[in-house]
Amino acid sequence: MAGLKLENVTKTFGDHDAVSNVSMNVANGEFVAVLGPSGCGKTTLLRLVAGFEQLNAGQIIVGGEVMSAPGQSVPPELRRVGIVFQNYALWPHMTVAENVGYSLKVAKVDRATREKRVADALALVDLQGYGDRRPANLSGGQRQRVALARCLVSAPSLVLFDEPLANLDVHLRAAMEDEFAAFHKRTGTTIIYITHDQAEAMALADRIAVMDRGRLIQFATPRELYEEPATEMVASFIAQGMVVPCEVLSNETNGRCRVRVLGQEAEFRCRKGQGVTADAKVCIRSADISAGGDGPIGVIVRRSVYKGGGSRIEAVAKADESVDLHFELADPHRLEEGATARISIGSGWVIPAEGAA
Structure with a gap:
């Protein structure tokens, strides 16, 4: 288990910054969701952490060890970073046990050790007794758990999820959310979870990183994002918030401001030190x-x-x-x-x- 630190990470394709000056510190055992609209850079960020892309500036540190920096990159297979893909990527001709244990076989781990680690990984995802089945004989949720077990069998220090529930129906997604939450509670693994689904992020994550146009806009708990968005983008993006012009008439005590919005005067929440202004914006929820x-x-x-x-x-x-x-x-x-x-x-x-x- 290891934390993740991103320091001013930038990835450029041509003249476009897919990821721009992103800094983030993820604690050991923390569950962090990366959320944002299509094209915001969240998948590129995951690929950088995994080692599939090389950054142009900054550095990526896992467990105190520098994995990426300009001119320096630890190969993906040596990073001890596990990935669970959206499409499962299971080999149909192999059994569940063979899929899960493939990386150990390639690493020439002896058979007895390999079988024990495969059994332990299947137990972690509640698939004991499924080792002899083929992926075609499993439900979508079971295949997702096989993909998770295959990731865990190599004892990664960090697990990356790339929109793992996007291909599942609504009822199965809800069940798998419970599975992921239980898995995280049981193992304490550090998780980076890429998603476009706000409900998933809110339900699962300790903190959420909201990205837009390659930049990290706000990194906070789900409650903080909902109640105290830092920008108009976050306010309107999270839970369809309404951004409305307002006038701040006075700054009261205890984080309250007297405002006028659409002709109504009221006390709204605000940051300490919020100045009096005729040109402010307020976030309102339904x-x-x-x-x-x-x-x-x-x-x-x-x-x-x-x-x-x-x-x-x-x-x-x-x-x-x-x-x-x-x-x-x-x-x-x-x-x-x-x-x-x-x-x-x-x-x-x-x-x-x-x-x-």
């Missing part, structure tokens, strides 16, 4: 909005989507129709397209100004 009554903010409904037990209402503010809002409305209440309504905003987070500490 749960922060209450509809009905004589709320201070008028909205025009653009779309109503029935969700079972209630509807998702998509609307624009009457005071500024460039501001998109969405909120949930429980049955039996209804709002149809084109209707007007009154809402109030009960909470929000003042997004720190660009470059603020």
Whole structure:
């Protein structure tokens, strides 16, 4: 088991920085998810850590040992870094045990030791008794666990997951999330988990690294990302947050600011030291909005989507129709397209100004 340290890591393809000046410190035994939109650089980052790509600047350290630096690279097979791929990459002509033990066979580990380590790895993923089966006779979830066992049999110091649940159906993905969480709790292995699925990242990770256009934007716990996004990008990306212009009227005590947003005055959460300004932005979540009554903010409904037990209402503010809002409305209440309504905003987070500490 080993931690991972990235120091100003940059990878360039032509004139494009796929990964740009990324620094990250992952503790021993930590489960870190790397999350971001398509093309953000998360898969390139994984390939750099694995040794499949060579960096242009910075360095990558695993367990205190430099694995990559300009002009220096430890080969992938010597890094003790395990990888679980999205497509499993199992050999169909081999049994489960042969798939799991292949790397040990190549390394010329003696048969008795190899069989014991394969059995131990299969036990870790709860596949005892499956060693003689072929991959074609397994379910998708079982194949994923075989791929995990094959990774673990070589006793890696760090395990990389490359969107491992992307090819599974919704119900199986939920079951495998539980499997991965249980595996991490049982083994304490350091894990880097690449995903585009926010729900996966939130459910599994100790911390989440949000990337955009090759840069690391915020590295924080799931709760911190949701409640205190550091930038407008993180605010709008995580859980479909709404970024709305606001005026900070005063900075109160205990991380609270007096704000005016869409004509409503309220106390919102903010960083200590947030300055008074007429040009701020606030992140609002769907749960922060209450509809009905004589709320201070008028909205025009653009779309109503029935969700079972209630509807998702998509609307624009009457005071500024460039501001998109969405909120949930429980049955039996209804709002149809084109209707007007009154809402109030009960909470929000003042997004720190660009470059603020």
